[in-house]
Amino acid sequence: xxxxxxxxxxxxxxxxxxxxxxxxxxxxxxxxxxxxxxxxxxxxxxxxxxxxxxxxxxxxxxxxxxxxxxxxxxxxxxxxxxxxxxxxxxxxxxxxxxxxxxxxxxxxxxxxxxxxxxxxxxxxxxxxxxxxxxxxxxxxxxxxxxxxxxxxx
Amino acid sequence: xxxxxxxxxxxxxxxxxxxxxxxxxxxxxxxxxxxxxxxxxxxxxxxxxxxxxxxxxxxxxxxxxxxxxxxxxxxxxxxxxxxxxxxxxxxxxxxxxxxxxxxxxxxxxxxxxxxxxxxxxxxxxxxxxxxxxxxxxxxxxxxxxxxxxxxxx
Numbered sequence: 001x002x003x004x005x006x007x008x009x010x011x012x013x014x015x016x017x018x019x020x021x022x023x024x025x026x027x028x029x030x031x032x033x034x035x036x037x038x039x040x041x042x043x044x045x046x047x048x049x050x051x052x053x054x055x056x057x058x059x060x061x062x063x064x065x066x067x068x069x070x071x072x073x074x075x076x077x078x079x080x081x082x083x084x085x086x087x088x089x090x091x092x093x094x095x096x097x098x099x100x101x102x103x104x105x106x107x108x109x110x111x112x113x114x115x116x117x118x119x120x121x122x123x124x125x126x127x128x129x130x131x132x133x134x135x136x137x138x139x140x141x142x143x144x145x146x147x148x149x150x151x152x153x
Numbered sequence: 154x155x156x157x158x159x160x161x162x163x164x165x166x167x168x169x170x171x172x173x174x175x176x177x178x179x180x181x182x183x184x185x186x187x188x189x190x191x192x193x194x195x196x197x198x199x200x201x202x203x204x205x206x207x208x209x210x211x212x213x214x215x216x217x218x219x220x221x222x223x224x225x226x227x228x229x230x231x232x233x234x235x236x237x238x239x240x241x242x243x244x245x246x247x248x249x250x251x252x253x254x255x256x257x258x259x260x261x262x263x264x265x266x267x268x269x270x271x272x273x274x275x276x277x278x279x280x281x282x283x284x285x286x287x288x289x290x291x292x293x294x295x296x297x298x299x300x301x302x303x304x305x306x
Contacts, residue, residue: 052181
């Protein structure tokens with residue numbers, strides 16, 4: 001029994017919501033993704049975010065060149081993406097969904113329920129200079145790199 | 154505050170136990186691994202195993218060429234590896250540990266506590282012919298490919 005991989009566009013251009021391929025089995029369920037096929041890139045790095053107090057926000061930055069793919073592994077959380085003009089909030093279903101965040105998109109995660117584990121794949125090794133950590137800088141950067149949709153928050 | 158990546162040998166040659174790099178933060182904890190550096194290969198595929206009844210076993214096969222890396226994302230489970238002669242059982246600490254399983258090692262997962270999510274990275278796309286699903290075939294295969302340590306279960 002298999003549900004195929006499915007990709008949906010979102011309100012933020014370039015950001016896509018993925019339903020992962022799913023295999024039901026009496027010995028337990030399995031969800032799977034193949035890199036550079038289902039997931040739009042090959043990862044160089046993965047990280048897990050956990051033990052996040054409910055009031056805290058994670059992320060709150062954009063990348064200049066790095067692509068990311070987020071999966072909620074357990075619990076629940078909200079993910080917000082914005083490109084300066086458009087924004088969308090996702091409440092990711094655990095294990096079965098993922099959101100692809102291309103470079104030059106601002107991304108925050110919040111509303112972590114206790115026990116929540118967020119998994120992130122990144123297309124590049126850690127590099128401090130690839131992070132845009134201020135929203136003002138983000139607006140300036142996307143404007144400079146050809147964004148016409150960008151406006152102030 | 155950072156704990157560095159650390160790798161330990163195990164009783165099964167080639168199999169290694171990894172403590173992942175850990176970053177403490179008031180906004181929540183983070184564990185990270187870089188592929189082909191901390192983790193011994195670049196993944197082509199990932200899958201998550203969940204909703205496994207406690208009495209069930211998963212895995213119970215070996216790969217001819219595919220490398221795997223297992224991380225317990227939530228809950229707890231046991232992982233057994235064996236090469237025909239030696240075996241070891243791991244109770245993986247969630248999020249902070251991983252076990253690297255090279256090709257030609259038999260691997261089973263069991264004792265899934267409710268809510269457990271197992272994450273597996275694989276170095277190859279899915280290919281049915283890469284799986285050795287019978288322990289008898291595994292013993293024959295490892296003996297043929299130069300294993301001298303192999304004995305019957």
